[in-house]
Amino acid sequence: MNVIENTDNGGQTAVGNGLNIRRIIVAVDLSPHSEKTAAYGAEFAKKVGAAVILLHVFPPEPSTEFASEQLYESFEQGRRLWAWKLIELAEQIRQTGVECDHDFRVGDPAEQVARAAKDLHADLVIASSHYPGFLGRFLGMDQAPRIVQRTSCPVLIFHEGGE
């Protein structure tokens, strides 16, 4: 059994890393902990010479029969605020010398991360986990396992607060 057989990808190995990791999606929820995840993603990308795509998924607009114009406006305001925060965080990553783009999506976080990984041909997804309790896990509040289950490329889960 020769393990190297499995790593031979037709001579397409990138300079700097044999894994050919060129594009990394760093999924952030833009909570105060996200800076740690973004910093980890940036350092990782720097080590392997990859570019970062900073991704945030905003929850969809709650559409109920009681949704008023005011509610819609507040949703739009929130969406614009988080989009701006994402742009700002991406800019901060660029200042560290790492090539960084951003992608803002609306929908289910795990589904959108998986879709983005596919659309953008990501070689790796870096996401974080918040250590929810049993109830949090039961109610699906930690997105990490859901991202792992839905994404077809390798996923690196970084434990925020674990460092």
Place this chain on the structure above:
Amino acid sequence: MNQILEKTDKTSESFDVRKIVVAVDLSKHSKTTAAYAAEFAKSFGASITLVHAFAPEPITEFTTEEVHERYEADLRASERDLRKFAEAVRETYPDCDFEFRVGDPAEQVTLVAKDLDADLIITASHHPGFLGRLFGMDQAPRILHRTQCPVLVYHEGKDSV
């Protein structure tokens, strides 16, 4: 003030992947996982430790000597397989060790990671169906919930490598 710059400066000092724990179930897919892990380790100049956990012996009042002997034989065979597996990996990546444990796979993998002060755990996911997830057959989410160490989940059967 750039929080990321500040944090990456701090991370740069500590960001080093030196020890990688690789969880293998010794199925046919493990070869691909180990190959990915070896490439990963090579990129960072890290060592890899292959970990396989063998299920503990089911002790019931009906356990006979014969059942016990068969269990012991299976356990020894599994340990031999892991040793052979590690030797094969060493042919391409010499900085490879192995650790054979008896117990719950997720618990044992996280214990080894803690004992070795690992910087990363690499494990595979088989994308089980709903029932498989319900019965905890996929170890990746169980490992995620038990460790503080970053976990890289490699999807076996996918064309990631």
